[in-house]
Amino acid sequence: ASCVPSAVSGICVATITLSQAAFSGPSNKTYTVQYGFVGLAVMGTLPTVTSVYTPRGTFSNNLQAVFPTRLFFVGDSASVPVYAHANTSIGAFTVSVTVQSGGLMLSSLVVSNTANFAPVVTMASAVSGTITALPTSALLSNGTVYLQQQDQLLFTAVFTVTTASSAIVTMQATQLLYADGLRSVLVNGVQVSPGSPVMVLATGRLPQYANGQGVVTVLSDSVLATFAAPQLGDLMNTAVLTSVPQAFTVALFTVSNAQTAVQPGSGFLCTSTQSSIIKISGSCTQLSFAGTETLSADMVNISFTLGSLTRTFPLRVWLPSTPLTVTLDTTSLLQIQGAFNPAQACAPLYSRTRVRAATAYFAGGRTFSADVSDIVAAYLQSSAPAIAQVNTAASTVTGLAPGSATISYSTVGGSAVVAVVNSTLMVSGLDVAAVALASSSSTTAPITFAASATISTSTTWAVEGASAGIAVSVYLFDPVSKNRSMVDLPLAGPSQAFGIALSASSAAATLMGDTAVANFSGTTVINAVWQSSCPGTIPYNGTTNVTVALPAAVSAFISVTATRIASPGDAAALAGVSISSVIQAITIVYATYNRSVLLDPRTSFDLSQAGGLFTVSTTDGVVSIVPTAGVSGTGTLTARFAQAPVTAQITITVVRGSSITATTYNYPSMRLGTLFALGSTGKFQLGAIVSTLTLTDSTTIDATAAATITIVAGSASLDGNILIPQAVAPAIKITTSLGSVTSILTSVAVSGGSLNPTSAPNISVVPISAGAAVLGGSTLSGQAGATFQVLFGLQYTNYYLTPSLLFINNVLNYLNIVSFNVSNPAAVSVNSLGLITLNANAADMVVLTITSGATTLGSITLSSNIAAGPRDVRLGNAIGQPIAPVAVNTPFTVPVIVNLDQQLGSYLFHIVYDNAISC
Numbered sequence: 001a002s003c004v005p006s007a008v009s010g011i012c013v014a015t016i017t018l019s020q021a022a023f024s025g026p027s028n029k030t031y032t033v034q035y036g037f038v039g040l041a042v043m044g045t046l047p048t049v050t051s052v053y054t055p056r057g058t059f060s061n062n063l064q065a066v067f068p069t070r071l072f073f074v075g076d077s078a079s080v081p082v083y084a085h086a087n088t089s090i091g092a093f094t095v096s097v098t099v100q101s102g103g104l105m106l107s108s109l110v111v112s113n114t115a116n117f118a119p120v121v122t123m124a125s126a127v128s129g130t131i132t133a134l135p136t137s138a139l140l141s142n143g144t145v146y147l148q149q150q151d152q153l154l155f156t157a158v159f160t161v162t163t164a165s166s167a168i169v170t171m172q173a174t175q176l177l178y179a180d181g182l183r184s185v186l187v188n189g190v191q192v193s194p195g196s197p198v199m200v201l202a203t204g205r206l207p208q209y210a211n212g213q214g215v216v217t218v219l220s221d222s223v224l225a226t227f228a229a230p231q232l233g234d235l236m237n238t239a240v241l242t243s244v245p246q247a248f249t250v251a252l253f254t255v256s257n258a259q260t261a262v263q264p265g266s267g268f269l270c271t272s273t274q275s276s277i278i279k280i281s282g283s284c285t286q287l288s289f290a291g292t293e294t295l296s297a298d299m300v301n302i303s304f305t306l307g308s309l310t311r312t313f314p315l316r317v318w319l320p321s322t323p324l325t326v327t328l329d330t331t332s333l334l335q336i337q338g339a340f341n342p343a344q345a346c347a348p349l350y351s352r353t354r355v356r357a358a359t360a361y362f363a364g365g366r367t368f369s370a371d372v373s374d375i376v377a378a379y380l381q382s383s384a385p386a387i388a389q390v391n392t393a394a395s396t397v398t399g400l401a402p403g404s405a406t407i408s409y410s411t412v413g414g415s416a417v418v419a420v421v422n423s424t425l426m427v428s429g430l431d432v433a434a435v436a437l438a439s440s441s442s443t444t445a446p447i448t449f450a451a452s453a454t455i456s457t458s459t460t461w462a463v464e465g466a467s468a469g470i471a472v473s474v475y476l477f478d479p480v481s482k483n484r485s486m487v488d489l490p491l492a493g494p495s496q497a498f499g500i501a502l503s504a505s506s507a508a509a510t511l512m513g514d515t516a517v518a519n520f521s522g523t524t525v526i527n528a529v530w531q532s533s534c535p536g537t538i539p540y541n542g543t544t545n546v547t548v549a550l551p552a553a554v555s556a557f558i559s560v561t562a563t564r565i566a567s568p569g570d571a572a573a574l575a576g577v578s579i580s581s582v583i584q585a586i587t588i589v590y591a592t593y594n595r596s597v598l599l600d601p602r603t604s605f606d607l608s609q610a611g612g613l614f615t616v617s618t619t620d621g622v623v624s625i626v627p628t629a630g631v632s633g634t635g636t637l638t639a640r641f642a643q644a645p646v647t648a649q650i651t652i653t654v655v656r657g658s659s660i661t662a663t664t665y666n667y668p669s670m671r672l673g674t675l676f677a678l679g680s681t682g683k684f685q686l687g688a689i690v691s692t693l694t695l696t697d698s699t700t701i702d703a704t705a706a707a708t709i710t711i712v713a714g715s716a717s718l719d720g721n722i723l724i725p726q727a728v729a730p731a732i733k734i735t736t737s738l739g740s741v742t743s744i745l746t747s748v749a750v751s752g753g754s755l756n757p758t759s760a761p762n763i764s765v766v767p768i769s770a771g772a773a774v775l776g777g778s779t780l781s782g783q784a785g786a787t788f789q790v791l792f793g794l795q796y797t798n799y800y801l802t803p804s805l806l807f808i809n810n811v812l813n814y815l816n817i818v819s820f821n822v823s824n825p826a827a828v829s830v831n832s833l834g835l836i837t838l839n840a841n842a843a844d845m846v847v848l849t850i851t852s853g854a855t856t857l858g859s860i861t862l863s864s865n866i867a868a869g870p871r872d873v874r875l876g877n878a879i880g881q882p883i884a885p886v887a888v889n890t891p892f893t894v895p896v897i898v899n900l901d902q903q904l905g906s907y908l909f910h911i912v913y914d915n916a917i918s919c
Helices: 197-202 373-379 494-498
Strands: 012-018 029-035 062-065 077-085 092-101 104-111 117-125 128-135 152-161 167-177 185-187 190-192 208-210 214-216 223-230 234-236 246-256 269-272 286-289 297-306 309-320 325-328 332-341 347-350 352-363 366-371 380-382 388-391 396-399 403-409 415-435 458-461 467-477 484-488 500-504 509-512 515-518 522-530 540-548 555-560 564-566 581-589 594-596 603-606 614-619 622-627 633-641 644-655 657-667 675-678 686-695 700-702 708-713 716-719 722-725 732-738 746-748 750-755 764-767 773-775 779-782 787-791 819-822 828-830 835-838 846-852 855-866 872-875 896-899
Touching (some): 062 167, 077 167, 104 117, 152 167, 223 297, 223 309, 246 297, 380 388, 388 403, 396 415, 555 633, 555 644, 564 622, 581 644, 614 633, 657 732, 657 746, 708 716, 828 846
Parallel strands (some): 458 540, 779 855
Antiparallel strands (some): 012 029, 077 152, 092 128, 092 167, 117 128, 167 208, 223 246, 332 347, 352 366, 352 396, 388 396, 403 415, 415 467, 467 484, 500 522, 509 515, 581 622, 633 644, 657 686, 686 700, 686 722, 764 787, 773 779, 819 846, 872 896
């Protein structure tokens, strides 16, 4: 896909669509690449987008790994989900993941469904790992995991890109064990129906899944374009007005091959064409004004450079003209007769006025007018504070005594004059109003509003808990001019000194300071009284009605974290049943909205139907249901809310452990049965003891993790809940206990008969000594004497001994369990524990065979390759046979490997070969 940048927008868009048939998703996958920036010329050409993917479709009895549909870059990390499908229920499995070549490193393997499988992950190296997954105790009863759906996520493989090259990843699943007592064997993904399971197993054929390969392409990265984005394109200089420096951020971005969107960038160089007008920081991330500027500009160019790429961003800088134009709503502040200010030693009370400041901003030949009152309000001052007092927070001037004062700003020029004079104004009464109440159709409670303006004298609420401020205003009357006016006196602020008191006639609305809160249906009269504490003053009052009309509650309900809890200290609690239940919410349901009242002080709890089984407690705002010790049964908790005629109820069951049982299974195959000796090893099959606790409500829970197992009779030991027989006995007798509950004796049969393995699946070799390595999965490499260990599992007719149980730290844990033979001991030798020693090179492959008596269990084909030592030379391939078989008259190449520890000046090789062949 390709595109041409638009000459108008500067952006082009290329879209690639891959058919939905190639993936497991419900729709097509579309990849969109945008390139370029508005107002900037596009540099270079649109980068090519390559999407490498593994086709995903219907598959049967197989694995399928889905690699991300994108390019990888060095340092990237990718999670690759691996899906599975099986026609038959699975009891356990082993999966190997190998990076055969390329620049990928295997970081980790994660089994997704840990509720069904207990994974054992072995990371052999950075290029290979194995998952051996056994069923959890939850599967011991039925032993089945279904993988019959196409999208069963089995595990996730996490890879890290190390070098820029392609990679091949192979995944193979083996040892799929079925828990239904029979085995269906999959050969090359085809279902086989044998005459009997034993016949097929004896042939050595094993279930085997193998999928195709995922190809990952890795490219180097390079920056394609840069972009700088200042916080604003038009900058207004207010530092000149306030003497406080200003700063504006600049965001820097880059676009590169490895990115699908712009990313933060660094390392830029930047310059300003007019640094006396605006400055830019050394990091290129901040523009600033100092407050001393005297010039503006219609265009200031800021340039940003990264390597060979340069971007220029134009800015318009506005400067205010000075001095400011200062205006007052009124230039005369009048005395209010009969009103005195206690905060000023009962001096006469005068009116106040608002102050405004304006200026003209210009940039080059452009100009506009602006109100800058809020910008300079903090610097408002009066030349005579004893006559006219300023309030910087409200930008007002209040008269205190007759006279005149100049009102100005301390940081910038401009002023106005105000006169404070005696007058005949008188107070005629108060106006009281509820401000911004919820309407009758409101469905949610409004926020609390500060009283700031008069809206009306009567408003209706429809939501319990809604709130609003109470505003008080003063009616003024001039007996000379007969004019009337009204001045707002907000309760918060200077008017508190005037002695305003609020009261409510009923509890339908409750006063909280200067806020009224809706409580229940009814009408409340809010009364305001204003009377100064100064002598000779008379009270003034005013009222407003607040009507609360709440809808009827429909129902109520309780939400809790658990309805079944355990008596503290009881076996049920030890097995994991919660010893408390947190009440998450108590909700009152109205016709148009819900209200949570859990922590409302008007909410109460009724335990009359709890039967003494539990109590309710509150700690740090968390309300919990706590069971009573030593009891069990079912009770009811009732919650009531004083303002609603509905109740909420919930049933809580308190349980205790009544009995516990122990059941033994063959481990790890998880089948019930007798534990047999393993050949002549002197060891036996292991048994998994599962403890099941029955509760007083007749339900059962798995208590294996918490229970204590005791061997009463027989020769055996315990590793957690795994029973390890020590000798043949008619039966090993055990009990399991949890708290005060103990099981009856359980017998575990141990047979004197022995089991012999039928096959040794999953054979591999790992290096042991320093310098040893296994190349390509089968080539033994290292100096003469290097050692390796052969790893494998053992399959019995009804039992599978996993590699993780057979080997501890790569050492065989069972003597005499199998025998080992090699076809060329002069090249490769092996001892009775499967420890391999590399002796010499061998032209032919070496076969290592694992046997039990006369039965061949399995084999692995190896090649022997002695590595060149210091100042030594070797011939032949590093992986596989040193020289592979060739046909007559066919040219072939023999690699010559030299191991030097210093520079080589010259050399002479003597190569000896059979003179029967020409070279």
